Amino acid sequence: MESLTPFANIETRRMGLRGVIHLASEVVAQYWPMRTFVHHNPLHNLEYLPFKETVIRGKQFLGGNGYLPSEFYRHYLRSGRIQSRHMETAVAPLARDEYTTIGLHRVSHGEVLCACLAEGLCTPVEEPLDARWEHDPYYQLDVAIANRLEAVLPSPDVDERVRGLVSCAQASLGRLMTLSHWCDQVLGSAIVDRINHELIKWCGGFLDEGHATWAMPEREQGLYLAWKALAAHEWSPCGISDSKRKIASLPNYPEDAVLESLDALGIPEDLRQDYLSLQLTALPGWTGFIKWRSEKCDYEWQQAYPVEAVEYLAIRLWYVRELVQQTCQQELGIAGTYQSVTDYMRQRSKEYFLRRERAASRLPAIYAEEVDRLQHQRAQGWDKLYERYQLDVAPRQLRVARHGAAKQLRSLALALQLDPATLMTTAPDKLACLVEWMKAFPESDHGPVWLKAFESGYQEQLLGALARSPAAQPPLNVEPGLERLHSQTVFCMDVRSEPFRRHLELSGANGTYGFAGFFAAFIRYRAWGKEHDTEQFPVIMRAKNEVREIPRSYHDPVVSKHTARTRMVYAGHTLLHDLKENVVTPYVMAESVGWFYGFPIIGKTFLPTLHGRLTSWLQRLFVPSIATTLTVDKLAPTETAEMLMAEQQTTIRQALQECTSLRSSQITLALVEALRQWALSDKSAPDAALLSVATPSKLSGETLNRFVTTLRQRYAITQRSASRKKERITRTGLTLDEQILTVGTALRMMGLTRQFARLVLFCAHGSTSENNPFESALDCGACGGNEGKPNARLLAMMANNQKVRERLAKTGLVIPSDTHFLAGQVDTTTDEVQLFDLEDAPPAHCADIARLIHDLNEASRRTSLERCSRFPDLTEPLPIPESIAHVHRRSADWSQVRPEWGLSSNASLVIGRRDLTKGVDLGGRVFLQSYDYREDPGGHLLEVLMIGPQVVAQWINMEHYFSTVDNEAYGSGSKIYHNVVGRVGIMSGPWSDLRLGLAQQTVMNGDVPYHEPMRLLSVIEAPREWIEKLIARHEVLRQFYHNEWVHLVVLEPEEGILYQYRPTGEWAKVDSGSGF
């Protein structure tokens, strides 16, 4: 019992630490690998906090700004995008009922705040200590005002400043600042950078997913043990002496190593969570990916090379502890612990102050030089230098501060349209009051006010348009027109579908619907000839079924040719890749075949469209395309067994060829089957039947025995493996009930339950782009960053199934017999629509299909024209043919950083009938989810929409928001410097954190935002009562609306009135003329 106690204690400590790390990693968002790029809120885990507070936490841990720089908002104000009245409304809650006077003019507190916002009066400007500009026409006036302020503005005492600084630093240490940050901030060391550099190296090597030619060894052991095994071979990493011994003496459990390092650094228990958060957020990209991997236990790379945040921290903290110790000892002669550092700040505060000012480049150069000298010579002149600073620099700083305040006052007078000279007739205490008001409203507080004003403008415009819609007026038009539509097309709810839908509706008698692009089909899909599955559903959901693409039966003769040619192409690619990556061959390669690359380079650069067409023609020529279908229905048990048997027989046939010298003519089906049976059985020796069939092939009993062992061990021909495969095969396809449920749910959710047209098209979306590591970001987010084609095909096939229709009819959803469902996909970069499985369409529908194709083409042309009008790089409007050519060129151009540029500018979500928005140009900014509350008596479908599509829309919206407001912290910077790393993400340049979010070119147009960063506005057409119930039921909805992540407006159907849901849970009637 006694021996168990320490063990239990250690285990308890480890468990406790894991809990702390779990909480500490909240601030880090998961990082999805780039092949399935998922738009998400980078601060998603903090959505339980109000938006404003989360922004502060983001700044604290990730260093990111939560709002645009004020100069952008001022630009919007000047351009009219932000109205003055919106700004005044937004500032009203902050304005106090106080007044002062400038000369004879009465000025309110609110007026001053508005002037601060509009004119940037509170922008922190570093006034030079020795100003040499005398060009300013107000220079003399500023000097005179500054003199008047001398008596009323308090002169800050340097000692007091130092005391404040010390207490602030003590409070921040551990919470906002690590010990390594402290060393960098005070001693000018670069510990954080050095550690990041090391960690990037280890993470990049370990987390590689087949990109590296030479993979990192020892990865099977996990990150920590692999590092421990390899880092010990490095010579003095980061200049840490005796590193080999130190690393070898580290514990084998990462939890123990973390605890040991935290103890060595002396981090108090109550600070550990924040301290670990700070360590994790030093490289939020890599840690985000580690977090994602550690939560995806079934991910093949995670299974092969496991990694967890605790391992990352164990490594990082070892570097921290060693380097902090070394730096503190060398520079200050103190131990590198929390306690020693706080003692140092308190006891040697003057030295601390001067060192800190020096490291921040705030000292005049001559003082900086003296600090360097004292530092270098370990001299004792700190107090003397500090006294001199007090005598020399502090008065200059005071003078400058007064001059700055005078400038601010003069700018305020001008902003209020007053003569600045009146300031000379204003009493100094009134001037001081004005200065105080401005000081109390620093620019860092302007963001929330600006954002509110910014959002109000857009909301007013959208809600006004919706309120004016005839469909919004009660009583609702219960019976739609009697004329049957030519077609109905269901698009993804994505904002990019909105212009296409509008144009398709204008092209003819076509109705459109919006629905999440995975069309309620939660499937894992494997395309024909591919080795990996794609997950065709939102990342917040789970797969239910698997669907495979298989060739249509009439294509059997072509399939083998297709497969063989595909293999040849693959082999060619592999060979070329291997030659390129080999140590020696590239030297020969460059000379021998390097010139060959000149053709594609010239083609891609100068004739991208033609090059694209030519290569795809060549591809088709060499690898003939085949028509395919999907495995929609579940297989019967006998079919499953047959399929499994066929698969096993093929494997055994290959194994016989590889492991024995038998020719294929000698391998008979009987032999293969006998071997299969034996491998699956428990028998250890061959039976007589097997020996008899093996006789012609001249295989001895011993050979057969060995071969069967090989089959079991290497080729997994065992009963257990067979069961697993069988289980997997049974997941393929959907049962009839599942099909009925999927089709019925989808149609009811989108409100398509009556008046079916002869053709209903489920139109997914995908994209085409070149040289774009994040091409999946252009694909369908609802399909897990993949094309939605499989989902559309699957739903159409299921909806065409007569059995499904019959059963649906029994539930009240009657689909006319002449209605045929089609699948298609729109390419969002070229605006072209491709239709699938046309061979399944009844001949009677040929004319309808031809008409639909015509209308789709027309809509495609008009959409291209509209998109071209939005590209800022096109200064003049293009005619339609040129527009089409232009969008095609963009999609094929490998130097194009914005092949599509459609998702940026998203701003709101409308869940309601299309009639509400029909005919309104929403500018491609609105997610449109079709929903008819009359088809959903209990509000159950609405519940799914609010916690499904709305969450996806919010993630997309927030990804764009944060990538725009601070692209360096939350976005991924310029595309120009992007480099793919480990096939999982991108780095900026050759060495950086995994970059989060969207590229600068995606959200910015040059230096100004292209995307208008606003929080999502959800407009829902449904009774408020239902929505209240749903909010009460779902935590995620409460977080959205109460914490102001999403603005909710409800169109009360029976009243035709818009209501805003306030964070307090109350409803406020929206005045559609002036917004909120």
Place this chain on the structure above:
Amino acid sequence: MINSMLTPWLVVAVPLLGALLGVAVWSQPEKLKAWSVTVTLGSLLAVIVSFLTLTGSTEGLLFVLLLPLAASVSLLGQPVHQDHRLAWVGTLVFLGMGLGILTLPSPIGAIALTLLLGLITFVLYWHHDPFWGPSWVGIGTYGLGTLCAGIAAMTNSAIPSLLACMILLPLIPFHYGYVAALTRLPGSLSPFTVLLLPAIGLHKLAALIPAISEFETLPVIVLALSGALYGAIKALAQSRVRLLLAYGSLSFFSLLWWFVATSRNVSPQSAVFLGSLSLVTAGLLLAWQVIRTRYGDDVDPRAISGLAAQMPQFAVLISLLALAAMGLPPFGVFAGFMGLLFALPMTLSIAPFVVAIAWLAASWYILDLVQGLLFGHKRLELRYEDVRQSEFAALLIVVIIMFALGLAPTNLFEGAPRISGTGAIMEPVSWNR
């Protein structure tokens, strides 16, 4: 003959008279600056007009042309501020005295040199900062220089002359005066003296070096090579821009000392090298003045970043100056250096390594400085304003001169041959690039 006797006096009189007349607009800084610039341009015109009648030493007449230009750009690059008035007038006075030293015959030139060094000593003392210790050593060095120049003027002795040369064209351990002048002299005086003093030093050395024996040049070579290394290492360690430029240029001046002492000759290529080096240092000082004007006299360079996007004109000009200062073609430093290198016999010694180290170090510290200023994040608390017209003109002129010095043939700057006391004509060194 009368004409050629009077011409130098005319050249000297223009700036000195200009300085005197400038007092009339003393209370109007803007006008005073404009007047001072006009005077330097008048001075340049006077030099050009009398170019063919001026006699040159072996290093040619390049400095006589460059001095008014340097004075002009030094003045143009300063902001209009009443504190700078004395420096502007001082620049004109220094220009007059400098032209006098370069063109007037002995002993007037030697007396002028004594006066100039004395004046600089006084100005340094006037601007002395007790907090900065090395300034005393600088004042002392120029005091010694004044003494040496005075003795040399009276006795024609070689040692005091050589010492004066070492102080003017800085060589360790007499470099403190130069460092102090570069860092402590106010306004336009600092960039102007970067050319003025070394040019006078080389001019004096040209007359002196043939008289020094090979044995006597050995310590000079040792000092020169040590100085090149010392200057490079000190420059690498500096955090203040003016000190960095002072030590950087000291390193290159030491290389020039090595060339002169090894070849025991001052060629026109030496003048091109010195003129280019001094001018580019002056250009970088003016570029730094642009920063000081905006962000304070004693601003820490690490506090400034992201100028490339915010001040594009400035960024282009300082980048060109940096390229010139690092000794890249087609600028004058490269051309002068190559001219000197090809004139030397190829021997295996430690000198080429020292030269290489000094060169590589220069590429490091200059690039580091410029990179730090131009790139990095835009700092929201800084007010960015690109160069104004006069600043732009000053920097552009320096770049153009650097370009011209890199491409123009050396013999273009050779004036009328000086007739020595014995009647022998000094043989001009031919163009050998």
